[in-house]
Amino acid sequence: MKPVKMAEAPAGHSGAGFFATSFDQVIGLARSYSLWPLPFATSCCGIEFMATMGAHYDISRFGSERPSFSPRQADLLLVMGTIAKKMGPVLKQVYIQMAEPRWVVAVGACASSGGIFDTYSVLQGIDRIIPVDVYVPGCPPRPEQILEGLMQVQHMAQNESLRRRNSEEYQELMASYNIQ
Amino acid sequence: MSEIDLISDKGQVARINQPELVEELTTLNLGPTHPATHGIFQNILQMDGEKIISGEQTIGYIHRAFEKIAERRPFYQITTLTDRMNYCSSPINNFGWHMTVEKLLGIEVPKRAQYIRVIMMELARISDHLICNGILGVDSGAFSGFLYLMEKREEIYEVYEEICGARLTTNMGRIGGMERDLTSTAIRKIKALLETLPAVLREFENLFNRNRIFMDRTINVGPITAERALSYGFTGPNLRAAGVDYDVRVMNPYSSYEDFEFDIPVGQSGDTYDRFMVRGEEMWQSLRIIEQALNNLPEGPYFADAPEYYLPPKKDVYTKMEALIYHFKIVMGEIDAPVGEVYHAVEGGNGELGFYLISDGGRAPYRLHFRRPSFIYYQAYPEMCKGVTISDAIMIMSSLNVIAGELDA
């Protein structure tokens, strides 16, 4: 048996039989290690995600054991692959259906900026229609890079204030994308 | 409408109108992001209960305009586009394109390069079929086979990395040959693969081939006759499963395929099981080809003498004026190709992958059209899943191995 690796406890006060810390941190900790990804795989990068899910790279080690194919139960939208203009509305719909808190990772050059496809049919980066938290470069990114992207999201989830999603700034951001 | 009385526990009577039962069809929208569709295409199915009455497909969700881009790029940059077509077997696309250009230019590639190409193309075919068959297992509810196969696919990717540095979008080789020779590490890795892959394949076959559940789920599911398959333009494993032994590697041999001995497996009924078995057998044949190619690997140069198209070695670029000029000309796309019109086909993972190239003498093709096998045979899908249940329709789709990148171009 390999030793079980525990997540580090957040900063706080401890004494005999108690441990006190802030809600933000506990919830952040819990969220970050149980991110359910929604793999929105459209093309080549999706194949690399398959490898990331496989035994070799094993994304489950990071708590993303369960790919959630229903947007309602997903926390993390992993957009992998080229998003054509025809696909744009579908992607936006999926994003809107997700419940807060939700994070978005643009995996690969195509999702981040259109990549090599500077053409009439390809959306030049998904950040034109939905807000993006983490960009993973590469064409396709190696599985290690996708994992790194996931860890970045974990980091964000741990350090996010509970009220961030109610803040005015956030509302403005959403409004700028026409998302209510 | 008929009237019936409903009597509650307490004896109260309620008279309600009961509508006549009418046959109602449900419309089910499958895709474009449904997890079971492995790629994005939409199917709007008319269902009677669980039976599919008819289906209508919408595709184009990742249309990327390859053909338009190709008209603006010098020849060597188009290799990068071909990678992204059938991304499960990129090397076949790369070499297919290189061979098309070589045909246009009349370059004869040395034997050694041809053999290396064959090795890489067959590895690519294996990795393509591994995914297809593995996923078919997943769709029938058997996840573990997939995990075994993915493990091996990683090893094929390691060989790719050794050859060209990339895993998926390989951009392998050059017009005129390979960019570098097979290293000893690469040969060692291929040999190791030849030794270990059979055991895994056999284990996978033990899990599936005679598995009662799997056979019940696949035999006679989505059959297609040879005649319909030909009319629908099927090629590759899907056509062979229907019993037609058409294989571009044998019919119009390219890259020295005529030197190797291998069989073309064919099925009988063209159903999901046959497609699965044909792919399974093709992997064995690919292993055979790789072994022959590796054992008989000729000595000699690994690139043709085509200085206008083949990038000179880096060492020469730094020391020789001539090499520097060629390097500059190639990289800047300053070289004009001859005028001509070529069609070249290779046996891709899914069938006949054709390149129709028209050159008007400029630096970029005047027109480049890809004959993409999955685009052509995916049309048959509604016909194949007429009358089957939705779960079988998913199996049929994954056994066809439709790759979205290739479908939408």
Place this chain on the structure above:
Amino acid sequence: MLTNQEVAEHIAEKFDGSVADFEQPYGLLTLTTTRETIIPLLAYLKDHPVYQISFLTDITGIHYPESTGKEFAVVYHIHSLVNNFRTRVKVFLGKDDLHIPTATDLYASANWMERETFDFFGILFDGHPNLTRILNIEEMDYHPMRKEYPLEDATRQDKIDALFGR
């Protein structure tokens, strides 16, 4: 083995006057015909007892904006699996009259190939069961593979950069 010579002579004789421009670039028999003859020609070759050129490999279009009166070409690649013999048939169309009969009655696979050609070039296949766009969005109001249209999206504002933009 069929030779290009033999097939070409036979076709020229059978469809006298409506086939022309026999060539064989890189060994592939290429000929040009008219919109009236294309379907009879394909059907004839398909049902020919010896040739059996009965596999439709591909249909695509080409745009030649410079050649007046023959701006568009529709190219058919057909293949005889029995004789391993490929043929390429071209039909040239003027830009004001882009009609050509459909081949869907002969080959089921022609359906999407023709839709794609329509989508890219706007060539109208008469009698096609469902001639709508296939790859692009329905709302698109031009045919993108024509030479006059740019590769890039005309409406985008990003990538306007003094150094890296165009």
